[in-house]
Amino acid sequence: MSDIVYIRELEINTVIGIYDWERKIRQTVSLDLDMVTDIGAAAAGEDIEQTLNYKAVSKRLIAYIEAAEFLLIETMAEKVAELVLAEFPTPWIRLRVGKPGAVTGAKDVGVIIERGERPPRLPM
Numbered sequence: 001m002s003d004i005v006y007i008r009e010l011e012i013n014t015v016i017g018i019y020d021w022e023r024k025i026r027q028t029v030s031l032d033l034d035m036v037t038d039i040g041a042a043a044a045g046e047d048i049e050q051t052l053n054y055k056a057v058s059k060r061l062i063a064y065i066e067a068a069e070f071l072l073i074e075t076m077a078e079k080v081a082e083l084v085l086a087e088f089p090t091p092w093i094r095l096r097v098g099k100p101g102a103v104t105g106a107k108d109v110g111v112i113i114e115r116g117e118r119p120p121r122l123p124m
């Protein structure tokens with residue numbers, strides 16, 4: 001079965017950007033994650049150890065991104081997707097990295113990527 005554990009609008013402060021002034025400040029990035037899993041065992045046993053733990057993923061990404069100093073959000077997105085696929089029990093991730101406030105007049109800008117083995121059927 002292809003189920004999804006998701007995280008929405010995880011906001012993290014970091015050094016991000018290509019301009020000199022951006023290297024001297026911290027800005028907020030906003031992440032959405034959709035991670036494929038099978039929730040069956042966790043649901044049957046009510047066992048947190050059987051889950052793809054969204055709290056554990058969030059804490060790991062907060063620590064990683066707060067310490068990072070990427071130039072581009074593209075690089076951040078690739079590295080975050082790599083980390084999640086390597087460290088957590090999911091074969092596929094869809095990730096949005098937004099940089100709200102980066103463009104005057106736009107509420108948000110960013111990238112959306114999918115990485116890993118895409119299952120045949122995904123929930124909407």
Ligand SMILES: Nc1nc2c(c(=O)[nH]1)N=C([C@H](O)[C@@H](O)CO)CN2
Pocket residue numbers: 016017018019022071072073074099102103
């Ligand atoms: N596709 C991208 N475009 C831009 C990026 C980026 O990371 N990816 N970054 C910038 C600047 O850092 C901008 O955010 C400063 O306001 C411009 N375009």
